[in-house]
Amino acid sequence: MPWFRKKRTGPIIQPARDVPDGLWAKCEACGEILYIKELARALWVCPKCGYHFRIGARDYVDILLDEGSFEELDVSVRSADPLTFFDSKNYTDRIKAAQEKTELNEAVICGIGEIESIPVSCSFMEFRFIGGSMGSALGEKITRAIERALERQIPLVIVSASGGARMQESILSLMQMAKTSTALTRLADAKLPFISVLTHPTTAGVMASYASLGDIIIAEPAALLGFAGPRVIQQTIGQELPEGFQSAEFFLEHGFVDLISVRGELKNNIATLLGYMYEPTSAK
Numbered sequence: 293m294p295w296f297r298k299k300r301t302g303p304i305i306q307p308a309r310d311v312p313d314g315l316w317a318k319c320e321a322c323g324e325i326l327y328i329k330e331l332a333r334a335l336w337v338c339p340k341c342g343y344h345f346r347i348g349a350r351d352y353v354d355i356l357l358d359e360g361s362f363e364e365l366d367v368s369v370r371s372a373d374p375l376t377f378f379d380s381k382n383y384t385d386r387i388k389a390a391q392e393k394t395e396l397n398e399a400v401i402c403g404i405g406e407i408e409s410i411p412v413s414c415s416f417m418e419f420r421f422i423g424g425s426m427g428s429a430l431g432e433k434i435t436r437a438i439e440r441a442l443e444r445q446i447p448l449v450i451v452s453a454s455g456g457a458r459m460q461e462s463i464l465s466l467m468q469m470a471k472t473s474t475a476l477t478r479l480a481d482a483k484l485p486f487i488s489v490l491t492h493p494t495t496a497g498v499m500a501s502y503a504s505l506g507d508i509i510i511a512e513p514a515a516l517l518g519f520a521g522p523r524v525i526q527q528t529i530g531q532e533l534p535e536g537f538q539s540a541e542f543f544l545e546h547g548f549v550d551l552i553s554v555r556g557e558l559k560n561n562i563a564t565l566l567g568y569m570y571e572p573t574s575a576k
């Protein structure tokens with residue numbers, strides 16, 4: 293069985309941007325012992341079997357954008373706690389802990405940059421920030437990124453990684469599905485391209501809104517994609533689910549994903565597609 297058909301149980305390590313010397317990691321898929329520096333150079337893809345380790349939002353900035361081209365915007369947009377929500381702890385404490393852990397204000401970083409000299413409005417989600425969940429602040433940042441593409445007449449690229457809507461914001465987080473989707477309709481009306489990149493995992497409210505609305509949808513190999521979890525679906529429809537259900541490969545076979553791209557070719561693939569879809573003469 294190829295590794296991407298096996299059930300993923302999550303990443304072995306959460307790669308840090310500053311990689312320490314002399315550390316080794318074991319590939320969860322093939323068991324190969326890997327030197328972490330080498331693994332980082334290979335963009336956190338196992339050189340033996342091709343397993344894609346999960347990486348962070350800032351890693352994708354480095355991988356996809358031309359060096360030095362990224363200008364981060366809307367940094368100050370951050371979550372409030374309108375419902376004074378408490379689960380096992382206060383939502384405000386949860387946000388603070390996530391901010392400290394990730395050194396980000398929200399579960400997404402947005403801005404403008406260039407991909408092979410093509411200007412783009414771009415957003416990169418961070419799964420380590422409360423599971424990349426979509427609250428009001430994240431929805432606002434994504435919407436501003438869409439509006440920025442419109443204002444500047446440039447393409448939009450969003451790299452998603454999310455467990456879905458942020459339950460601590462209840463209906464306010466669900467509203468972000470409509471808000472981001474509506475903004476994307478205006479982008480489509482303006483005939484500006486939107487490339488959606490799905491990484492492991494992209495699920496629930498994010499998958500059911502902007503992540504699945506790309507003109508082109510690209511997924512990383514073996515990314516878990518879907519709306520509800522398999523057990524919930526199985527209980528609802530009362531049927532066994534097919535093997536490999538909810539993998540990027542299954543989605544490709546069924547026409548929901550347009551392309552599966554290994555991480556090392558992601559930038560080149562996006563640049564090539566944007567070259568077909570976008571005429572930069574109108575860029576401001």
Ligand SMILES: [Zn+2]
Nearest residue numbers: 319322338341
């Ligand atoms: Zn491996």
